[in-house]
Amino acid sequence: MGDKKINKPRRIIIREEYCMGCRLCEVWCIVAHSKSKDIIKAYKGQEPRPVSGIYFEERGAISFTLQCRHCEDAPCLEACLTGAMYRDKKTGMVLHNKDKCVGCWMCIMACPYGVIKPDFKEKKVASKCDLCIEREFPACVEHCPNEAIILVNKKGERIDKE
Amino acid sequence: MRKRLIPDIDYRVPSACGVTGIMNQKGELFSGEAIYASICNMLERGNGLGSGFVAYGIYPELKDYWCFHIMYENEKAKENTEDYLKRNFGIKHSEPIPTKKVKSLKFIPLLWRYFLGIEKNVESAEDYIIKVVMDINKEIEGAFVFSSGKNMGIFKGVGNPDEIGEFFRVPEYKGYIWVSHNRFPTNSVGWWGGAHPFGILDWSVVHNGEISSYGVNKRYLENFGYFCTLSTDTEVITYLFDLLVRRHKIAFETVGNILSAPFWSQIERIENKEERELLKTLRMVYGPALVNGPFSVIVANSSCMVGLNDRIKLRPLVAATKGDFLYISSEEAAIKIVSPQLDKVWMPRAGEPTIGKLM
Amino acid sequence: MAIPKKLREFDVVRDDEKCIRCEVCCRMCANDVHSYDAETDKVSADSAKCVGCHFCEDVCPTEALVIKRNKSQIKRNANWKNDALGNIIKQANTGGVVLIGMGNDRPIRDYFGHIVLNASQVTNPSIDPLREPMELKTFIGSKPDRIELVEKKSKIKNTTEIPPQLELETPVLFTAMSFGSISLNACKSLAKAACDFGTYWNTGEGGLHKDLYPYAHRCIVQVASGRFGVDREYLKKGAAIEIKIGQGAKPGIGGHLPGEKVSAEISSTRMIPEGTDALSPAPHHDIYSIEDLRQLIFALKEATDYKKPVGVKIAAVHNVAPIASGIVRAGADFVVIDGIRGGTGAAPQIIRDNVGIPIELAVAAVDQRLREEGIRHRASLIAAGGIKSSGDVVKAVALGADAVYIGTAALVALGCHLCQRCYTGKCNWGIATQDPYLTKRLNPEIGAKRAYNLLRGWSLEIKEMLGGMGINAIESLRGNKEQLRGVGLHEKELELLGIKHAGEAW
Incomplete structure (x- = not known):
């Protein structure tokens, strides 16, 4: 998988009927957002382990993951005081700039899906799905063994791995 | 004779060959010189281990009698066979087949011909003749009937076609259909009966090829009571023609669609639904009769001569006409040497029968 | 006394250097092999519970896991192996019949492995399928031995009626596996693949779930001794009907789907009350003889207006050739022969391992017998049980089969690793289970x-x-034993297979 920065709108779709609850999406989300991008180093090395941008929900046999929906009408954008939360013009994604973040957590309060995670130590936003903007294919989509997480384009057509 | 001279009865011997056939579609007789010249122009296609001729219309005075050409290993076999024939037929006439001495030929058997009338009350003369021929060939040691039709005859042996033609004095006969064969077997065979044409009743077949579907075709024919005893591809093809044309009454045009069936992709492209369904049904029902592998074959009987290729034309076959004459041959050169100025020359397409009929 | 424990079949080997404690294995194993201890921050395994399905190995993101065979071994003994001992221990514990799933795993001679194929050299050109047409189209159904043609207005017409046929683009079909023995998702997978490729799948004795209706046009519906799910609509929906008499994995034995697996969906598909055991009797209780079979065949043909082929499936047993001949004479349009290596969702192990004969010998015998009797064209022959590769398909067809059924091979494509524990309902791969955790x-x-x-x-x-x-064209291979040669087979075996030994020419 190349690490070309993508410049087209895309969207992640969750199919809960195929989610087997393995939580490998979380594992690979962490790896993808780590410094080394190496699974062993990310988990067992000296570098700080990032926080997964994925929320996993489960009750009984039903499970699914949830990540930032990149809403068209995003309340977190409205709530952000400093402009740390911004919309990428090309892709339409809602992204977060840690340098500008002051840790007021208004975005966390505003998010109707609860998919932004706080960082208690640094008092900043710890993690939010960036749709793996640095990668051609989001890590969770690429590694879901059952294709429960899929990627679609603007028209809703599925984008498959090569 | 079996043990010493019939290795190709026990084994299938792949052969490459030259085949050629000439027919006058008005039934006018012409001399064997033409076919002799034609096959001798393709000596390269054989290796001296078998060749032969078949001619139709050569015994006009005795045309109502079944003519058996028989080869014997020894006098004993001849005696036994003649006893058998006397018991089962009225023998109108018998004589040695006239031959000329050709020094290079070896293992020459005794060669006799008999003109026979069926005096018994039999249901079907054809089935009776088939039974008799199979009986003699199987039961009487050292005897082999290699021609058994009316007003036609097969002449064949181990040698080059020029030698065999000269030996049997082929140019001296006159017929309206002539077919000849030059054989290139892949191991040495020494039995004269193993040469081609192969014939039963007035059917004769010459064949160039190796049939990959032999195992299927042979077992399919067993379903209908044909038992292939000679282990040759030609025998299988002959029986398939007999089954389809004589017993199932299917026209030659349609037989081509069975033996060299069109591909499914071709069938699907046919617009006429009935035609499409017919071809589909033929393949479905007669699938085991599909002859697979490379072949070009010339089949003849008293009223027609048919050339046919395998379904992807892996062996050569060319056809031509000149007036009432139809020529079918492995090579154009073998036609041109007989008739340099032709009306039409064409390469029959894979699986498309070239049919000559008496007008 | 000290009760002997179950003999450990597998060792779960974990590379602690690679284990990142992601707990995927812990979450995924339906047999509860793996567990994480937060106190020590260690993931450990209870190897005794491991069935060897390799699911954890496949989902482990760091390849930290390897499942290995047989660490706990008894003293070397040529007669007593772990298996025999293990089964006795199990039986001493429970007093029951030892159950097992999938096909025979004993080293019964694999004849396919002792047969080699021919190829063209010099005298006959080989054909390159990438450049030339190569046809696998196969028809399953009864054929007339000849057709009558008439010429009308210079057009040739066929006047012979052709019985109904199944048209296959390849001589491979998916064998009977019921919804119940496998999950609905597994059924859907095979059904869709069969439709997309142009072959057929089989309902088994599980009825036809309404989610599978879109694939019914390429479905062979089974009528077995329990008659589960059989009604007029079921028969009419399918493309063909198969009467199941026997199964290679358990000839002479019925079926039993335990009540706990009979969920609402299975109950409605099989047309039995929810939670009740689905019992298929060993014989059909309306078929105690061949003439009874004839009645059922024609009852089914009547019910479907003679528009669908009706076949009969039997296990390959000693008398298979005469039985098959009787089935053809009873009016079956196709006969399925299931060999001793045929799979199952559950069978008594002693039956699976000891009853029946190999498919290679059975197919050759049946084909030969039908030809000798001149009735080979009256029914198609489908070989099943132990087809592991395309080479086996070619050999089975050359031995006389029209097509083959695959079951185990298809499940392996869906993930199965042949742990043989289908009967537990805890299939980690979501195949042989009805547990919603697992089926998804x-x-x-x-x-x-x-x-x-x-x-x-x-x-x-x-x-x-x-x-x-x-x-x-595949029809030129069907029964073409000239293309086969045996290697290392003795004379009787060659005779039964109808093939020559390698080294013999034509």
């Missing part, structure tokens, strides 16, 4: 694609082998 692991979109790929790959390979022989 098999995404039918992926399953259908993989099963389709298997059909495609095998078909390409079959074409390569045909081309090598110089054959460009």
